[in-house]
Amino acid sequence: MAFFDIKGLVTPFTALKQFGKAPHTVTYPYNKKETAERYRGLHFNDLEQCIGCGNCSTICMNEAIDMINIDGINGDKGDSGLRPRVDNGRCCWCALCVEVCPTGSLNLTKDYIYVTPDADSFLWTPGVSNPEGKDNISFYSDVDTSLSMFNRVPMPELDGKERIKSFAETMLYYTEEAAREEANRCISCGLCTEVCPDHMHIPEYINAIANAEDEDAIRIIYDNNPLGELCGKVCTRRCEDVCAMQVRGDAVAIRWLKEYAVGRAETADMLREIVNPDIQEPNGKKVGIIGAGPSGLTAAYYLALKGFDVTIYESNSYAGGMTMYGIPKYRLPMDSLNKQIDYMKSIGVKIEFNTHVGKDISFDDIYNQYDAVFVGIGFQKPYNMGIEGEDAIGAIPAVGLLFDVNNGKTPDVGNKVIVIGGGNVAIDGARVSRRLGAEVTIMYRRRVKDMPADWEEIEGAEHEGVEIMPQTIPVEIIKDENNKVKAIKYLRAEMVADDKGGRPRPVPIEGSETIMECTTVIGAIGQEADYSFLPEEYRNKIEINRGRMVVNDDMQTADSKIFAGGDAVNRTADAISAIADGFKAVKSIEKFLLK
Amino acid sequence: MTDNNLHKEQQIVDHLIGTFQNLSGKVKREKRVEVSIEKKQISSVLNYVKDHLGFVHFSHMSCVDWIEDGYFELVYILWSPKQKVQLLVKALVDRENPSVENVDMIWRQVNTYQREIREMYGIDFSGMKGAQDFILEDWDEIPPMRRDFITDEYVKEVYFERPGREDAKDVRETLVKRSGEEIPDFAKKYSRD
């Protein structure tokens, strides 16, 4: 190229034609540019939706988020009460906290301007510092894009039509791989531990399973629950109702993971080896326990570990209480329960079977022989159905049927069974009757969604061909000449809204009487405790309110030597509450006897 | 990309195994080959692959601290523009008194990589010239990329926390206090950190 390249010297001057043009990236007069739809600006948190799980704080790689108390927000079941606060000096607006928020309450807005002369005001509480941010949300994470794992690993079960041919266990439970995958879903927030009556250490044992440390998981479970496999099969799982994952997806399968963990120890000896508890020296105190149900067994186990001399008096031939005699074997097989009870016997718990207190041995003897007594008798006596003709042959209480079946008998229920009631006992009675070869119909006063039974049980019953008739009120059992059940008369009901805002009530429809033929009628409308074992003087001393024994916070009755727990004491009446009562009583008994 | 056509990669590995003692190697996938050698062979292997096998482009040199096993692993990454194959040469150096020969006469730019590794890990490259400091200035702690240098503790010693965040609470502890749960000590390591 020649040095004096005129063209090359002159062309650059064409740039001068830009001289008069208006600026193109900034408009005059100044108009704030429209921020993009997905802009990552300052945080906004919906304080009502947030459950305070702290997952945002854990994932933040700058450690910019703290969980703090906020005035006016008190934690409750399923909400820790803490809310996130962002340190804007450290935040890099990567929005990972938004991606892992399980409820979707934390989002980013379009605001990015934060100017203040105060150099120390860099702490920003989303939702409180910008309540108007709700209208400005730009970066959010919905169920598809969120990094939380919302879908539970499915649990295989036996086919509905096949499984009624036997009492084999319906649920096939998790394999090792499935359990690890399911355990990986947990975010370890701990909201579940608060609502568990026994306060089991749930995030800890789930993380142990996720890390393939199943033995540690068993030890953590046994720290405050000696019937882990039982709970794993039949617990009411209140923990899963507040799991952080269930807000937008499926709860972590806390119960089934418990079953998996304790199920890894296949025999009582293996349990003993793995748990390897620290049994203290005998301290010379003796404790007598009435009833080998979950509350009695739990109290016995932990008292024996602390060096007490424990004996349980059980009127039946097997231990377990309602869990042995009330829960059918297809939900809780014998070997599983026996394994857990054998392990307890191996550490020194003594059980006297077939010993009915009040008949074979008097309560007075026990009271005088032992330094403390724990009463865990449960609700074994069923209520009467309260309809005409219930004295017929073939009109039986559900607990009676379940008791017989679990004892190994095969009662003849005929080919058509009507079950009255809507709780777990009713469903159990229905499904057992199916396995005994009958067609079954459940009659319940209210609607299906009002039934207090576990939804899993209702679904299982429906898969097995049980018919459920809601809004049905039986009025009379019709007998034949031999006083056997022939048919049942019932009314249909309609739901009438309650003026006071409570549940709608069923009101019988006039003239809707129908008669259905049947061979057996099973009543399952509730149970009460049988206090006949208690002599008069004790019954006057102990306060019994509406059928339940009254205890103080230490599980003590009015007589300080008598402790009580289980169904006969608490209002929730499930296995885990009974176990929790037994566990609490141990601490109090220890305090009472060894102070 | 056909998987079964790893002929030229396998040839390279076999050739090197045949030429040097105590050398193990494998083909990782297409265009990726890896060999492990002893530290005294570094200079001869690198010279050989550069002059005879066409690995003229020096991509990268790195060091990994395997503190549990007691050695550093030096990794030299080379590329052959003609054959289009990437070669990783790995050598282990003892963690106590780490010392390796200097190879910056083979490729000039290796000097920079070695300076950084000397500063960050404390490995001595015998005979290397070049200024001591590369990135850090007036540093008198242990070489910082070593695993026993804990950044957390250093930061707490040297810098002060900006006040204002003392009221941070832990979610699990709040729940434990409210419900009266007692977590046993052996289980605490499974709680969320």
Add this chain to the structure above:
Amino acid sequence: MMREKATTLYLGPQHPGITGNMMIKLKVEGDTVVKAETHVGYLHRGFEKLMERRNWLQSFTIVCRICVPEPDPNELNYSRAVEEIEGREVPERAQWIRTLMMELSRLASYLLWFGGQNGSAGLYTMPQWTVGDRDYILDLFEELTGGRVYHMYIWPGGVRRDLPEGFASRVLQTMDYLEKRLLQYDQLMFDNTVFQKRAQGIGWIDPAKAIEWGVVGPPLRGAGIKSDVRIDDPYLVYDKLDFEVPTQSGSDVWSRSLVRRAEFQQSINMVRQIIDKMPEGPVYNKIPNPMKWNIPAGDAYVKSESARGEFGYYVVSDGGNKPRRVHVKGPAYVHGVTLLENILQGANISDVSFIMNSLGTCPPEIER
């Protein structure tokens, strides 16, 4: 005759001619540089050490900050390395979107480079134009990812979100605009005799020794050697795109500028092809719970072609949920230290920053 004494001058760390923060200690005799020494360390943030304490997902938010003009190759390389060690498949559409991000990022980086190269020569009109035009590309990024400069969009398993409505047409509009502007850049810079005279013959690298000295990227192509990671070791969907790799034989600043200008045009074509050919499908292969995500033991070295050359990431995993070692190698690691020290010998003092810019030196990636 008295011998001139050499003076020591410190160019940087705060100097408008330096692209970033580094210091070059020059020993000059009169107007000519006799010896140059690079001193880095002003931008050391210790990323690699930080990543040892953060798990795999948290680390991806840090890597984009390693290089300012072009953060995307970092995210891409990190994700590719993790995917290679774990064996994770990335959906097809995600690969195409990643390629689109890379090419847009290349355009943005070149625009910034046009500005820097001319700024160091004194032609300040170019930086004003190109930084304004780069804003259009940043607007596109803002719409797609939510952030303008640091995107944090490409993560292991795919990309974070799908393209918004109407995005493709806006990209094509921007490409048309940039193509028109390229002609105006030609008139101002490439057809400008003053610039040509200034740039020819300066900063010469010996082509025979270029590969051995570790030269990569446009300087290598300016020396006549056709070498580009996108065709030598194809990644993403570059094997499905139709593009050329331009070379020049002069091996000086002028050749490198021509190479970059040709690549600018190629990138615009590639963006158009990508928009045209992108398939439908999912954009993300979800990772498990991030706090418990373990990668099996292994290591991988992945490289990609950024606007300045070969960008490499060496990632080592020991089977846990945190990386064992992440070692980043930017193209400026070689260009900014040994190469620069070498070719500055004998250069005129006013050409120092000119040559630095032509090599594409970016101090943050030297010291991370």
